[in-house]
Amino acid sequence: MKNSGVAGMQIGDLSAETGVNIETIRYYERIGLMAAPARNRGGRRVYEAAHVAQLRFIRNCRSFGFKVDDIRALLALPQNGGGAAEMEARELTSRHLTEVRRKITELKKLEAALKGMVSACTPGKQAECPIVASLARQATQP
Amino acid sequence: MKNSGVAGMQIGDLSAETGVNIETIRYYERIGLMAAPARNRGGRRVYEAAHVAQLRFIRNCRSFGFKVDDIRALLALPQNGGGAAEMEARELTSRHLTEVRRKITELKKLEAALKGMVSACTPGKQAECPIVASLARQATQP
DNA sequence: GCTACGATCTGTAGCGACTACAGGAGCAAG
DNA sequence: CTTGCTCCTGTAGTCGCTACAGATCGTAGC
Numbered sequence: 430m431k432n433s434g435v436a437g438m439q440i441g442d443l444s445a446e447t448g449v450n451i452e453t454i455r456y457y458e459r460i461g462l463m464a465a466p467a468r469n470r471g472g473r474r475v476y477e478a479a480h481v482a483q484l485r486f487i488r489n490c491r492s493f494g495f496k497v498d499d500i501r502a503l504l505a506l507p508q509n510g511g512g513a514a515e516m517e518a519r520e521l522t523s524r525h526l527t528e529v530r531r532k533i534t535e536l537k538k539l540e541a542a543l544k545g546m547v548s549a550c551t552p553g554k555q556a557e558c559p560i561v562a563s564l565a566r567q568a569t570q571p
Numbered sequence: 572m573k574n575s576g577v578a579g580m581q582i583g584d585l586s587a588e589t590g591v592n593i594e595t596i597r598y599y600e601r602i603g604l605m606a607a608p609a610r611n612r613g614g615r616r617v618y619e620a621a622h623v624a625q626l627r628f629i630r631n632c633r634s635f636g637f638k639v640d641d642i643r644a645l646l647a648l649p650q651n652g653g654g655a656a657e658m659e660a661r662e663l664t665s666r667h668l669t670e671v672r673r674k675i676t677e678l679k680k681l682e683a684a685l686k687g688m689v690s691a692c693t694p695g696k697q698a699e700c701p702i703v704a705s706l707a708r709q710a711t712q713p
Numbered sequence: 714g715c716t717a718c719g720a721t722c723t724g725t726a727g728c729g730a731c732t733a734c735a736g737g738a739g740c741a742a743g
Numbered sequence: 744c745t746t747g748c749t750c751c752t753g754t755a756g757t758c759g760c761t762a763c764a765g766a767t768c769g770t771a772g773c
Contacts, residue, residue, distance in 0.1 A: 439749075439750075440749085440750070440751095441749065441750080450731085450732080451749095451750085452731075452732060452733075453730085453731065453732080455751090455752095456730075456731060456732085460730090469739090470739090471738080471739045471740075471750085471751090472738085472739080472750085472751065473739070473740095473749085473750060473751075474750085474751090482707065485707070485708075485709060486706055486707050489705075489706045489707070489708065490706055491730090493681060493684060493685065493706070494681055496729085496730090497729075497730070503703065503706070506703070514700060514703075515692060515700040515702070515703075518692070518700050518702040518703055519689060519692045519702060522685055522688050522689050522692070522702050523685075523689045525685060526682065526685040526686060526689060529678055529681050529682050529685060530682060532678055533675060533678045533679060533682060536671055536674055536675045536678065537675060539635060539636055539671050540668065540671050540672060540675060542635060543635065543664055543665075543667060543668040543671060544668060546664050547661060547664050547665045547668060550657060550660070550661045550664070558656060558657040558660050560657070560660040560661060560664050561645065561648070561656075561657075561660055563631075564628055564631045564632055564635070564645070565624065565627070565628050565631070566627075566631065567627060581720075581721075582720085582721070582722095583720065583721080592760085592761075593720095593721085594760075594761060594762075595759085595760065595761080597722090597723095598759075598760060598761085602759090611768090612768090613721085613722090613767080613768045613769070614721085614722065614723095614767080614768075615720085615721060615722075615768070615769090616721085616722090633759090638758085638759090639758080639759070
């Protein structure tokens with residue numbers, strides 16, 4: 430790692446710096462999520478500090494569960510866009526929050542159902558396995 | 572629907588009976604999850620009551636979030652396998668339950684983080700959008 | 714019989730967000 | 744000059760479907 434964190438880094442350095450897989454970095458470039466960097470004479474990608482910041486932003490967004498299209502929208506917001514840009518970021522985030530809450534609710538229902546199945550199952554005690562029995566029922570309970 | 576729910580139904584009837592998409596039924600057959608049915612002279616699939624039960628089982632498993640490979644394992648258990656089969660079903664289910672709980676924990680952390688972002692954001696009040704700022708940080712908090 | 718229409722058939726491609734190669738080229742050290 | 748690493752492009756695989764295209768089956772009306 431010759432130039433770590435300052436300028437002129439190659440893809441491996443960027444990967445080490447941000448913790449994002451090399452293949453993933455190239456993928457982000459291909460789908461137009463990340464800005465394409467300059468190339469050296471040999472055709473290798475040369476990244477600057479701005480790329481590090483952008484990729485970190487993307488990685489953080491992904492770790493917060495934002496979809497790639499959301500991130501595209503966030504990156505398209507003007508940096509000092511003022512109120513309008515903030516409103517849009519807030520909108521996007523709170524929509525995402527709603528979705529996360531919906532998933533939590535769903536998973537909690539699932540958890541309760543699975544917990545019930547497991548605790549009903551005391552191997553060797555029943556005639557029929559209660560887990561298989563409940564999975565074989567006509568319809569999932571509403 | 573000529574033969575509904577009894578015997579000799581075609582794929583459309585099976586789909587209506589179970590609520591599973593026709594294309595999905597064929598997909599399940601292709602990947603070897605569902606038993607392949609007999610065909611009539613014209614090459615059309617002809618399903619019996621056992622297929623309805625099996626597909627309902629599969630659909631219920633999916634609605635409980637089991638993966639296709641898990642379902643394969645559950646279907647491979649002998650119907651009256653006694654204690655050993657029950658143990659395996661229980662094992663599988665409780666492993667799945669653990670995974671569901673892990674996801675809930677993760678999503679709750681996400682929810683808290685997003686909630687914090689949204690409530691910190693009062694458009695027009697700050698110099699910098701706190702959502703974008705928190706997404707631009709060096710690393711996701713541990 | 715002929716025609717029209719619906720249901721079904723096969724095979725293939727797309728989704729989202731990567732990941733994993735294969736096969737070739739750049740580049741610095743010994 | 745060779746070794747050995749990093750990097751390049753392009754393509755295919757993952758999971759669980761879903762969505763076609765284009766052909767065929769089967770039935771009902773005439």
